[in-house]
Amino acid sequence: MRHLDLIRDVTSKAQGHWCEVLSSIGINVPENPRTHAPCPACGGNDRFRFDDKDGRGPHLCNVCGAGDGLELVRKVKQCSNYEAAQIVSEALGGDTCSTRTTNQKMAFDRQQDEAEAVSRRQAFLTRYTGLRENAIEHEHSYLTGKGLTGFPLPVLADGRLLVSLVDGSGAVSAAQTITPAGNKRLLAGSAKKGAFYPVQKPPEQIQAVIIAEGLATALSVHLMRPDAFTVAAIDAGNLKPVAEVMRRKYPEAQIIIAADNDIKPDEPNTGKEKAEQAAKSVAGWVALPPTEHKADWDDYRQLNGLKYATGAFNASLYQCNSEPPAAIPNPMTVKRDPLKPYADIRHGGLYWVEPKTDRDTGEQIERESWLCDPLTIAGIGEDDNERYLILKWTPEGSQTERTEALPMRDIGEREGWAKLRAGGLSITARSGLRAILADYLQRSGKRDMWSIAGATGWQCGAYIMPDGSVIGEPDKPVLFNGRSAAAKGYTVKGTAESWRDSVGLLASGNPSMMLGIACAFAAPLIGLANADGFGVHLFGGSSAGKTTTGNAATSIYGEPEGLKLTWYSTALGLVNEAAAHNDGFMPLDEIGQGSNRKAVADAAYALFNGVGKIQGAKEGGNRDIKRWRAMAFSTGEIDLESYIRADGGKVNAGQLVRLLNVPITKATVFHGYADGKAHADAMRDACQNHYGAVGREWIKYLASQKEAAAEATRTAERRWLSLLPSEASEQVRRVSSRFAVLEAALLLSHHLTGWTVQESRDALQHSFNAWVNEFGMQNREAKAWIEQTESFLQRYGYSRYMPHPSSDPRDLPIKDLAGYRVKNRMSEEIVFHTWPTVFKDEIAIGANHIAFAQVLADAGMLDKPKKGITKKTLVVDGKQPHFIVLRYQPEIDGESEE
Structure with missing residues (x-):
């Protein structure tokens, strides 16, 4: 009933x-x-x-x-x-209506709280940044007075010590100031809960984490246990939140709470109680100073010395009745009614379990319905447009866990199931069970917020490789939601040291090889230095070493053959690869091997513009614009300009300062090998056995030295610009700034290459000079316009210009009359009086004719009046029309003008 x-x-x-x-x-x-x-x-x-x-x-x-x-x-x-x-x-x-009203009020209150939190956070960051930028790092009397020397920290102009606290993602969320007298105060707006101050860089393998209350205590404990990762929680109330953060970050580590012994007659020992609460929450340990009076471990060290204090610390360790860390509630499995159905991973899969009670025996039985392969819900993510569910699983037959960002709009839809199945996840075919699975995905698992990145490179404080791997500590979990055609090539063989002693050693002393390697090292630096992307095209005859050089450069990030891209593509295809190589290195195979000349010409602009086309979306509006910074390294037997012009194409100066044409210099330093072939063979073997590791070490280094890397680039740029002659054009100055990026990359990576500062600079100067010999020191567009004018006059000067004055009927008629030519009998100079329309539509075609005329005037080839560009110079049929007056003295007997 x-x-x-x-x-x-x-x-x-x-x-x-x-x-x-x-x-x-x-x-x-x-x-x-x-x-x-x-x-x-x-x-x-x-x-x-x-x-x-x-x-x-x-x-x-x-x-x-x-x-x-x-x-x-x-x-x-x-x-x-x-x-x-x-x-x-x-x-x-x-009541439904009242419930809805209450929910609306709660949602509004949450929005208000979130807005206030964002405002407080922004105010804190503004206040903190202003203080930190003006702080100077040196030792502080608060610490040196306690015998803690060798710890330089930021000190403000008024003498206060600034202690920066970070949250679990590594972002600064709070700060404390300490006066020389020891008075401590939190900076207004600080989000202290769970924030901590790490007294050292985390070791690669963290086996123990020690959490102390104050800064001095943490530094003293660090001296006692330098093998452990030690942090300061600032006060006793923050010990437990920090311990929980550490447990999430380092689930296998031993966590020790370095407690303050706040022993007082007839009063609770707050330091001990808070430390034990923190230790219980993470199954940790407590180290309590063995004193009969109030003391922390810094007091104990000062009183008894470091050696005695270290022994006492280790001997004092004890573990409370531990409680397992609280798990994240799962509404499908936690605190459930024993008769309610729930989802559970069992028998190698995720099952929908329906408990039933047998009517005859009263025994509880379970009906199992298979939903999918074992699946983990790792969090939720968002980009600029939508939200995602972060899912992890291991496809059948694979040993590698797969992580996918599934758009929320696709959960339970045909598109969503298709994407999961394409990734190797087996899913039930029964529609009713798929609906249950969709509900489970939306209501269960972790709800940590991830950032979904559509491009590689520097994202959220870390670096994303084109294969999706993340190097460094991101501000929050980040996932690359794109794909590169060469993703499988980002593998590792050997070590950074073995690469240096093989590939790096064989390349040293050979400028073109060092240039290629500089391009590879510069790829992740351009983002930190806020520089434009660019590329280098190394050209020369066959067997000059182009392929060997390209392999040496590519080996920095992975297996050379697996990473190599091709010019044989559409411009859009290359742009998509550029977005998948943001802040990354793009090795391109030889121009000319089946590549499309128009695509190459377009890509020379598009690759380094950094902005893709605006494209409409089928659901309305426009798609997101792709943005990137890429560093390309290309090879070919001919230079870019000659290649594009072979089919009548036109090359602009902008293309030539984006993709730099540098003639290859054959290797001459063989490092003990008999000749160039033996040296090339050794380099090929080295590239096949040592790759990938050095690039990861390089990016790790940059992630920890971002400001220093940017400053090194600015310093190199000032040096390069100071070396240029005054007549160098703006285009040459732009290219010198790009060589400055290459120099900064080599100087910062010297510990990975083994090259000295001087040999790195010499190699790059050699390549820059080779580029200048090809491009010229002057403005390339001006040079092209002068050559364009000379070409027109050479072809049509005697066929389309009528001599003036002329009485010889053989001079008539002239088809497509361009103007009149006048020869000075004394100087032999020929002056071409050109119709303005011919000048604008034929001679200056493809350019602004006013700017074109000014370039010719500056070169002495156009007689320009003070106002405008035309003159009344000749009388023709009784009239005096306007002409543009061009002066041209052709070379005589094959001799060039000096």
């Missing part, structure tokens, strides 16, 4: 509210009773309609039948009428 009473009560209370009730438990029904929609129970499309005119929630499905609202819940949740009534009862909870 109790079951029937609940069913009657729920049916009565839900009458007239079935739309809201069903929506609250995740069952979507159409609001219009005439509208057909997919059935939420069986999944059939356009077979279901919902009619709530009598308030009982009647519905009809052409496949699974009809019924009221309670029957619909029973079918969707696959449970009994009583269990369906329990679900509806929990959803009702009270």
Whole structure:
């Protein structure tokens, strides 16, 4: 009877509210009773309609039948009428309208709290940044007075010590100031809970973490246990939150709370109690100073000396009755009703488990329905447009865990299931169970916030490789949601040291090889230095060492053949690869091997513009614009300019200062090998056996030296610009700034290459001079315009210009008359009086004719008046028309003008 009473009560209370009730438990029904929609129970499309005119929630499905609202819940949740009534009862909870009003108020309050938190956070960061920028690092009297020397920290102008506290992601979230007298104060707006001050850089392998209250105590404990990672929690109340952060970051480490002994007669020992609470929460240990008076471990060290204090610290360790760390609640599995169905991982898969009670024996039995392979919900993510669910699983037959960002809009939809299956996750084919799985994914697992990145490179404080691996400590978990065609090539063989002693050694002393390696090292530096992306095209004849040089450069990041990209692509394809190599290195194979000349010409601009095309989206509006900074290294037998012009294409100066044409210099330093071939063979073997490790070490180094790297680049740029002659054009200055980036990369990476400062600079200067010999020191566009004018006059000077004055009838007629030519009998100089339209439409074609004329005037080839560019110079048929006066003295007898 109790079951029937609940069913009657729920049916009565839900009458007239079935739309809201069903929506609250995740069952979507159409609001219009005439509208057909997919059935939420069986999944059939356009077979279901919902009619709530009598308030009982009647519905009809052409496949699974009809019924009221309670029957619909029973079918969707696959449970009994009583269990369906329990679900509806929990959803009702009270008056629907008042519940909705309360929820709206709670949501508004949450929004207000979040806005205030953001405002406080911004105010704190502004205040903290201002103090930190003006602080000078040196030892402080507060610490030196305690005998703690060798710890330089930021000190403000008024003498206060500034202690920066970071949260679990490594971001500064709080700060404390300490006066020389020891007075401590938190900076306004600090988010102290869970924040800590690390007294040293975390070791690579963390086996023990020690948490102390104050800064001096943490430094003293660090001297006692330098093998452990030691942090300061600032006060006793923050010990437990910091301990929980450390347990999440280092789940296998021993956590020790270096307690303050606050022993006083007839008073609670706060330091000991708070330390034990923190230790219990993470199954940790406590180290309490063995004194009969109030003291912390810094007091104990000062009183007894470091050696004695170290022994006492280790001897004082004890473990409380530990409690396991609290797990993240899972609404599908935690605190569940023993008769409610739930999801559980068992038998090598995720199952939907439905407990039942046998009517005859009273024994509880379970019905298992397979949902999918074992699956972990790692968190939720977001980019600029939408939210994602972060899922992890290991595909069958693989040893590598896969992490995917599934858009929230695709959960439970055909697109979402298709993406998961494509990633190797096996999923049930039954639509009803897939609906249960979709609910489980949306309501269960961790809800930590991830950042979803559409590009590689520097993201959230860390570096994302094109294969998706993350180097450094991101501000929060980050996932690369893109793909590179060369992702599988980012593998490691050998070590950074073995690369230095093989590839690095064989390249030293050979400028072109060192240039290629400099390009590879510069790739992750351009983002830190806020420099533009660019590329180098190394050209020369066959067997000059181009392939060997390219392999040496590519070996920094992975297996050379696996990472090599091709010019044989569309411009859009290369742009997509550039986005997948943001702040990264793009090795491109030889120009000319099947590549499309127009695509190469377009890519020479697009690759280094850093901004993709604006494209419309099928759902309306525009897609996100792709942005990137890439460092390309290309090879070929001919230079870029000659290659593009071979089919009549046109090369602009902008292309030539984005992709730099540098003629290759053959290797001459063989490092003990008999000749160039033996040296090349040795380099090939070295590249096949030592790759990938040095690039990861380089990025780790940059991640810890971001400001120093940017400053090194600025210093190198000042040096390069100071070396240029005054007549150097702006284009040459731009290229010198790019060589400065290459120099900074080599100087910063000298510990990885083994090269000295001077040999690195000499190699780059050699390549820069080779580039200047190709490009010239002057403005390339001006040079091209002068050559364009000379070419026109050489071709048409005697065929389309009529001599003036002329009385010889053989001079007529002239087709497409361009103007008149006048020869000075004394100087032999020929002056071409050109019709303005011919000058604008033919000579200056493709350029602004006013700017074109000014360049010619500066070169002495155009007689320009003070105003405008035309003159009345000749009388023709009794009239005096306007001409543009061009002066040109061609070379005579093959001799060039000096």
